[in-house]
Amino acid sequence: MKLKPVFIKNDTTLYHADCLNLMEELEEEHPDGLFDLIFADPPYFLSNGGISCHAGKMVSVNKGKWDESKGIEENHEFNLNWLGLCQNLLKPNGTICVSGTHHVIHSVGYAMQCLGMKILNSITWEKPNPPPNLSCRYFTHSTETILWAAKSVKSKHYFNYQLMKEHNDGKQMKTVWKMGIPSKIEKSFGKHPTQKPIELLERIILASTEENDMVFDPFAGSSTTGVASMRNKRKFIGCEKEQDFVDLSIKRLSNLKQQIGLRHEKGRNRRSQNGHWVNL
């Protein structure tokens, strides 16, 4: 491999790179696939001068250069490109979860179908306390979508049905997940503008992988996927392009023990009999 990791700790590895380059290199070394699960939270292409509300104040929605739209066709071309590389890197029975808002998720779903992936579920993450819509001309945006797909129609994907049922008071887990945005503790090492809650990543990982499975996140951001993988004994490879977010990721991944302690003390979670984290 020409690219060298910037962080390695046990089974957790982070690259500071463009994920397209990293995936091309990984594919050369692992032509039969490497990952059991890929979680991707790609650019949403929504940083185009809009406004939003944060802590009661009007703020720009701009998240950074990486999130600017290049136009519908170029955005879709980009989605096809990275999703195709992800597909090649999945093991035959591996699955991919992609999160996004309406700005990107329809292109992602269409690209998945064009690539011959098998869409397994469309999950809605519902945020109980979304910021109000300041323009009062739209419904309040309060959800994100997660598309869960298998590498191909032939894949025999893994789903931990029993555990999900246990986490849902003995009833089948549905596709609407009500979860808050990341807590202050999760942002104690710094902020990422689109950081996902650890709880969300833990549910995805516990539902679709087993211990020691390989998880990949091409758009790692603050490495929430890495934190959730470490907490649940999964192997992790992440990739992030921006130096600031690489630094934040390294802080989070190095201080995992402290984070587990803080989260546990807060009393939001407890370990169930089989050792997994469940909400109280």
Ligand SMILES: C[S@@+](CC[C@H](N)C(=O)[O-])C[C@H]1O[C@@H](n2cnc3c(N)ncnc32)[C@H](O)[C@@H]1O
């Ligand atoms: C939506 S955010 C991911 C946030 C992440 N899920 C978290 O919880 O922190 C997307 C990230 O992808 C990064 N990114 C954008 N294009 C990239 C590329 N081509 N290769 C690697 N990272 C990229 C951005 O810098 C940004 O941090």
